[in-house]
Amino acid sequence: MKIFLFLISLFNLLVVFSQEKKFTIKYTLFFAEQDDSGSSEYKKIMAGVYKKSGQVNFNLYVKDSLSYFIAEDGIDNSNLSYQLALTKPLYSMPLFTNFNKKEIVYKNSPNFIFFDKDQFLIKRDFISNWEIQSETKVIDDKLCYKAVSKGNNYYHSKGKLINFDVTAWFCPEIPVNAGPVYFNNLPGLILEISYLDVKLVATSIKFDVDEKLIKQPTGKETVSYEEFNKLKEEMLEEKTKQMNEQMRTKE
Template sequence: MKKNICGLLLLLCFSTVFAQNTVTEVTYKTVLNFANLSEKMTDKYSKSEINTIVNSRSGYDAFNYTLLFNNYESLFWLNPIEVGMESEGGNNNLVTLYNREKDSKFYKNLKDKIWLENFMSSGDGLLLLTLKEEKVEWDITTETKKIGKQTCYKANLNTGKKVYGYSDMSPDISVWFTPEIAVPFGPKSFGNLPGLILEASIGPRTYYATSIKYNVDKTINKLTEGKPITREAYRASRAKF
């Protein structure tokens, strides 16, 4: 459906207003729903392969993520958890999934136009990716639902271009954002919408907000650890293998 600009502007008039340095904390959880696989994925994988993927990712429901933001800056990361050791009878799937994500962090600064991502690369160690802010084409619909106390609008990502590291061959991506909290942030590096993203689905995986705390006594720190590299340079280096 076409963008309902008038409706969104009216909602923005009643949006939560944030002081420049006021920090809000959002907690997200994640879940896999393979019942809603897109045709792109069902064409690519057999039923047995999908079952293998489901079983290998059974630990995602144990994860909690944190998003800190003020009116121009945000930081998103996976909260530490105790996963045990595989040799001591720990959940092998959980250990693998956690080790894969535990070093990933996403930082945005809209005022200074800085977009950074920590990423653990096999053979390269911890990288500090410098990313270019992308012009994202969202299809904002008039479909709404309540998430907590907030009225949210659904938006679908136009993946005809390479955005957020995804291309037209990537899984379907859709989000639910609320103009009642008028900041352009969300899980991972998603954003560029007239409201906070409270739910984001990337193929079968969904991030969903479970709590929002306003005026928290926490600081948003710019990412500095890791070997600096651009996303383009990293892709070029991996293409050689």
């Protein structure tokens, strides 16, 4: 608790002396382990994905209370291994964050063919259950503190709810509570984060940003993350039911 209060005080002090926060951070994706289960065809596909370790980059643009996280080569890259690698850290679309409102928003992925493009604007809450540890390490000459978040979840493509823990290393020296994907809300920039079978590492930090790169997404309907996944589940059930009925009609 004392460490936590000290870090909060340090973070607040740094924010006071930093009148304007501008950052461009590049994160590189690494895979911690390989999944050797499944059919030979699946293994072949995943082998291509794991070869992308250290080759897939994301950019985080920060300007004061706003940030924008996006894949460096976009989501329209035709390379299947690249597209699958993007999904491993639970990324599907660029994420826009408003730190004052504590909101993370993004558009529904066009890869889900049963929803229209830009049909939904999905809103996520900040992670609020970080536990700051006493352990520290130096990353790129910067002292970082360890934080752990347990009991996070995501919806598998088949509708199954998967729980996982997250380990982050953040740097109070860099006074912004941002991080990759939708992981933030710590008293300092997250320089490294591990969860599931991936690790994202900040490999470049610039204290400047092109503000035009921070884009607020739009959608026809705003829904929560939980509501959106329920809609996806219902849509998949409906389409599966229709397909089964069509097959029975042909018999």
